[in-house]
Amino acid sequence: MLNVEGLTVSYGKMQTVTDVSFNVGKADKVCLLGRNGVGKTTLLKSLIGLLGSGKGRITFEGKNMTGKKPFERSKNGLAYVPQGREIIPMLTVRENLDLGAIAHHPKETEALVEEVLEYFPALKEHLKRKGGVLSGGQQQQLAIGRALMSKPKILFLDEPSEGIQPNVVSEISSILNRVNKEKSLSVFIVEQNLDFAFKIAERYLVMEKGAIVSSGDVKGASVSEVKKYLTI
Numbered sequence: 633m634l635n636v637e638g639l640t641v642s643y644g645k646m647q648t649v650t651d652v653s654f655n656v657g658k659a660d661k662v663c664l665l666g667r668n669g670v671g672k673t674t675l676l677k678s679l680i681g682l683l684g685s686g687k688g689r690i691t692f693e694g695k696n697m698t699g700k701k702p703f704e705r706s707k708n709g710l711a712y713v714p715q716g717r718e719i720i721p722m723l724t725v726r727e728n729l730d731l732g733a734i735a736h737h738p739k740e741t742e743a744l745v746e747e748v749l750e751y752f753p754a755l756k757e758h759l760k761r762k763g764g765v766l767s768g769g770q771q772q773q774l775a776i777g778r779a780l781m782s783k784p785k786i787l788f789l790d791e792p793s794e795g796i797q798p799n800v801v802s803e804i805s806s807i808l809n810r811v812n813k814e815k816s817l818s819v820f821i822v823e824q825n826l827d828f829a830f831k832i833a834e835r836y837l838v839m840e841k842g843a844i845v846s847s848g849d850v851k852g853a854s855v856s857e858v859k860k861y862l863t864i
């Protein structure tokens with residue numbers, strides 16, 4: 633489904649992602665782990681088109697995505713939940729959700745909102761409130777809900793558990809697993825929280841200094857071995 637081959641991304645002369653290759657299949661759940669600053673966000677931004685990739689090739693369902701604008705990638709089914717959530721604080725929860733459908737599915741907004749609220753019932757009572765007054769956990773749910781409004785085939789999430797209470801983190805992992813199952817949605821999570829990532833992912837990739845240095849199935853993986861890559 634998603635094939636990444638030899639992806640290399642630089643900021644000026646600084647090469648941040650080096651020759652990265654991996655695949656994500658339909659309804660696959662993959663996590664990308666790694667310490668601060670190893671290039672995880674840069675890789676994600678390059679996958680969804682917010683950063684140009686220097687070298688390499690990204691294909692999705694056999695279509696070449698390399699060099700395509702974020703708008704075209706989202707039209708093809710790629711969606712992104714950024715680190716820090718980036719909801720629009722001055723818009724209401726409902727307006728934030730609507731934004732997710734505006735580009736490609738404006739006529740289906742009502743039905744999509746209903747569907748998203750079934751996954752995130754906690755947002756129902758806040759629909760008329762400004763997004764900015766929600767708690768961190770509620771904002772994360774809103775950001776994921778907004779991404780689901782675009783009817784994605786693959787959802788990229790950048791550190792969704794960051795700064796969120798453990799009970800909400802656990803709720804988010806259940807919801808992502810449910811959406812994955814019910815919608816055959818592929819999930820690609822960047823994380824430093826190994827416990828959370830392994831509650832969702834079936835496969836893991838570990839990044840160090842811009843390169844994938846380890847990968848495997850979560851089932852049977854040695855948590856202590858993987859943790860070594862995450863501790864300083």
Ligand SMILES: Nc1ncnc2c1ncn2[C@@H]1O[C@H](COP(=O)(O)OP(=O)(O)OP(=O)(O)O)[C@@H](O)[C@H]1O
Binds near residue numbers: 672
């Ligand atoms: N816009 C930018 N211009 C120049 N360098 C950048 C830019 N964004 C990130 N970098 C650098 O690229 C490297 C990788 O950053 P990146 O944010 O991709 O890492 P990360 O693994 O996602 O880290 P974190 O877990 O802290 O989000 C870092 O050295 C960072 O300082």
